[in-house]
Amino acid sequence: MTHTPEGSGERHVRHASIALDRELCTSCIICVVECPAWCIELTSHAEPVPDLPPGARPRTHQVLDTFTIDYGTCLYCGICIEECPFDALAWDERLVPPPPDRAALVADLT
Ligand code: SF4
Numbered sequence: 864m865t866h867t868p869e870g871s872g873e874r875h876v877r878h879a880s881i882a883l884d885r886e887l888c889t890s891c892i893i894c895v896v897e898c899p900a901w902c903i904e905l906t907s908h909a910e911p912v913p914d915l916p917p918g919a920r921p922r923t924h925q926v927l928d929t930f931t932i933d934y935g936t937c938l939y940c941g942i943c944i945e946e947c948p949f950d951a952l953a954w955d956e957r958l959v960p961p962p963p964d965r966a967a968l969v970a971d972l973t
């Protein structure tokens with residue numbers, strides 16, 4: 864659900880949960896470090912950078928494996944979204960479903 868404040872043409876996304884675009888995520892861990900609740904965890908692995916120019920030294924980059932947010936401790940402050948330099952995180956209008964137990968509040972966004 865979205866709402867538009869009266870008098871403004873702006874469309875606001877409900878801050879119900881957080882979405883990750885894994886294609887944009889570089890596993891830089893800035894969001895992990897900046898989150899005041901320490902509720903983001905990710906794992907990644909190194910892969911060779913493809914299509915390097917001839918003569919370039921071999922290089923690797925990190926490829927994301929898992930990315931979780933613990934909605935049991937998330938403050939919905941949006942700092943992770945603001946700090947991501949690659950716009951890989953965004954507010955999502957979908958509510959976190961009622962969990963059967965505490966562990967189910969840890970959501971894998973990948
Ligand atoms: S919204 Fe805030 S508390 Fe929740 S994961 Fe992002 S930075 Fe952490």
Ligand code: SF4
Pocket residue numbers: 887888889890891892893894895905946947948949950951952
């Ligand atoms: S800050 Fe953005 S690019 Fe970096 S790990 Fe978090 S989501 Fe991925």
